Amino acid sequence: AQRGIHIDLAQLPFDDPATYAMLARGETVGVFQVESVGMRKALVEMKADRIEDLIALVALYRPGPMDNIPTYCRRKLGLEDPTYLHPGMEPYLRETHGIIVYQEQVMQVAQALSGYSLGEADLLRRAMGKKIKAEMDAQRDRFVKGAIENKIKKETASEIFDLLAKFADYGFNKSHAAAYAVVAFQTAYLKANYPVEFLAASMTLDMGNTDKLSEFRRDAERLGIKVERPAINQSGVEFDVADGKIFYALGAIKGVGRAAVESLVAARQVAGPFRDLADLARRIDTRLVNRRTLEALIAAGALDELEADRARAVAALDGMLALSNRTRDEAAAGQFDLLGGGVVQEAFRIPQVEPWAPAEKLKREHEAVGFFLSGHPLDDYEHVLKRLRVQRYADFSQTVRVNGTGVGKVAVSVIDKSERRTKSGSKMGIVNLSDPSGQFEAVLFSEGLMRYRDLLEPGRALVLRLSAVLDGEEVRPRIEDVEVLDDLASRQKQDLLIYLRDDKAVPSIAERIRPRGEASRSDGKVSIVMILDDGAQEVEIELPGKYPVSQQVANAVRAAPGVVSVELR
Structure with missing residues (x-):
């Protein structure tokens, strides 16, 4: 609607090249009916290029019939010729390359080869589905007799009956499959041709499901679509689209409540963008927007444009709520002049507090959003992870999907851990983990749980040795070994670069780094x-001596007031 484009789903062209090209790449996150890993794999193998392929896939992708998917794909691509027990079957099975997929095909073959009426053919279908011996024997006699009358050999007729009976048990109603396939095509068309709007709408649909939101966000990144963090002056209650970007929904932030964010968006629409925290405080209704709401908005980064330092924003909450209440009281008393003067125009002082460390900032963001949005705790370890040659979990799981099993090393941040008893009575651990490619769960059993329990605490950065097997479509990882990433990083020689615009931060830096009397190899x-002349030039000054350089030291220095950035190399 924003782009002035009206789409009539009933008029979509079923021969759209962009849609089939996307399906053939298996890019079906959010596409109805074909989102699963198995469906994506089948689409890639099939190279679907017509609606009939989607109808067949919907019908075949069930226990039993799915064994025929590889054959369907080979025959469709011309790698294998279709076979027919009798030429009379070809007109009805040509569409599915000689494979009986639909119940209607069973009925059509019976009509063509054995002279069944439409009613008789339906009775045949039902008898084959029930597998009642007496009914099947009667139907076999009827089928073979009719086929012989059509000059088909008795042995061939019996063989055809057996083939029909085998597939009739699995056969799917084509009209049902077609309805599913049409909706699958329609959603695929929208994603292929309007990916930004499609993903934004999908995220709004699953606004309460953080796992799905994280998946959609990763899919957007893969497609080169930027998902902007929630922002009080840009974001809506739901996911919005502007300039080819998706703006994260205020309503998707945990703990805010729809009524609260609706009131914030309404206030913005009435009187324009919020200028600062004091302006926000004067314009909120604390009966709807309470401390918890504001804390969640700050943690998610939604107030960054009003106060970039989230620790300062939290420290300002007492002043904001007090100012908001005074504003409401004064409004109730009617104490306003034409310029809106009076008590409500006062500001408040924000206490001086230390900025949150990057890990703390991301931890709170995860709690508010449900996943890491503006970064990941492992981002600071990127240079170390390259040296350690660990995998991303997405790459590891893909290897398992291809091979059915796998072993590998993955760097993770621990999100959560729970324990439960197995059927045998022993304890097992279920650990919720995250890396830059997504979140996943891994298990470890009693011996490993006893050995590594203390390391698997929320917030810890670890390197895990995982083993995994493919269970249906699910990768089931198991933790075999655990190492602390900081310990591994400390054994790597690292240098620290601290970027400044002036010398005001030097005393704070000196408190955070200490040279060793006797240098260690690490x-x-x-x-x-x-940084001089507004970034036009840089001057690097190496401090004398050797220092214990680690991620913790880098984080401590980064938090020092006046430090522009910190880099490990």
């Missing part, structure tokens, strides 16, 4: 990089 250099 110690590194520390350099101050001065």
Whole structure:
């Protein structure tokens, strides 16, 4: 609607090349009926290029018939010739390359080869589905007799009956499959031709499901679509689209409540964007927008444009709520002049507080959003992870899907851990983990749980050795070994670069780094990089001696007031 495009789903062209190209790549996150890993794999193998392929896939993708999917794909691509027990079967099975897929095909073959009426053919279908011996024997006699009258050999007729009986048990109603396939095509068409709008609408549909939101967000990134963090002056209650980007919904932030964000968006629409925290405080209704709401908005980054330091924003909450209440009281008393003067125009002082460490900032963001949106706790370890040659979980799981099993090392951040008893009475651990490619669960059993329980605490950065097997469409990872990522990183020689615009931060930096009297082999250099002339030039000054350089030291320095950025290399 924003782009002035009206789409009539009933008029979509079933020969759209972009849609079939997307399906052939298996890019079906959010596409009705064909989202599963198995469906994606089948679409890639099939190279679907017509609606009939989608109808057949819907009918075949069930226990039993799905064994015929590889044959269907080979025959469709011309790698194998279709076979028919009798030429008279070809007109009815040509569409599905000689494979009996639909109940209607069973009925059509019986009509053509054995002279069944339409009513008789339906009775045949029902008898084959029930597998009652007396009915089947009667139907076999009727089928073979009719086939012989059509000059088909008795042996061939019996063989055809057996083939029909085998597939009739699995046969799917084509009209039912077609209805599903049409909706699958319609959603695929929308994603292929309007991916930004499609993903935004899908995220709004699943606004309460953080796992799905995370999946859609990763899919958007893969497609080169930017998902902007929630922002108080840009985001709507639901997911919005502008300039080819998706703006994260305020209503998708945990703990805010729809009524609260609706009131915020309404206030913005009435009087324009919020200018600062004081302006926000004067314009909110604390009966709807309470401390919990504001804390969640801050943690999710929705107030970053009003106060970039989230720790300062949280520290300002007492002042904001007090100002908001005074504003409401004054409004109730009618104490306003034409310019809106009076008590409500006062501001408040924000207490001086230390900024949150990057890990703390991301932890709170995860709690508010349900996944890491603006970054990931492992981002700071990128250079170390390259040296350690660990995999991303998405790559590891893909290997398992191909091979059916696998072993590999994956760096993770622990989200949560629970324990339960197995049927045998022993304890097992279920650990919710995250890396930059997504979230997943892994298990470990009694011996491993006893050995690694203390390491598997929320917030810890670890390197895991995983084993996994493919169970149906699900990868089932098991934790075999656990190492602390900081311990591994400390054994790697690292240098620290600290970027400054002036020397005001130097005393704070000096408190956070300490040179060693006797250098260790894992110690590194520390350099101050001065940014001069508004970034036109940089001057690097290496500090004398060796320093214990680690991610914790880097995080501590990054939190020092006046530090522009910190880099490990």
